[in-house]
Amino acid sequence: MHSRNYTWADSKELAQAGSAMAGIDYLRAMMNGDMPRCAYQETMDYDLVEVAEGRVVFAGRPGAYLANPLGTVHGGYFAGMLDSAMGCAIHSLLTAEQSYTTLEFKLNMVRGLPTDGTMIRAIGEVIHPGRKVATSEARLEDEAGKFYAHATCSCLIFSTQG
16 A cells, blocks of 8 residues: 655635736746745645746656556546646636636547656647637657646636726
């Protein structure tokens, strides 16, 4: 039997702290360690490693703790990393007065992820930065460029000012 222990920051406090910041500033504060990783990142154990306008990169090393009953990395890990990359790429373009929520996303897995400590990157980029609906795409690859999955999403952009 194995065990894994971890802690996470209060999600409400993290969201409140970020609500006064432009998206790119909020993401950079998380990447630089000025703000903690969100609870989901702690659970899935991946980090935000690159932030630019319309582009973000997350990196993680999936391990056996992410295995499904067949012994392979669960599809939820693919989805979680790709969803984070696509959503945060859009978030990087938003003002402090804006927020977003995912309307839909499509995921294609082309091969299983290794559980041997290989670094996996989720690279997200905005396709269309609309005023009401934005779209983005992301891909999962290892450091050598081996391709594992890709996804697209659309997000609803809305004002946080009532």
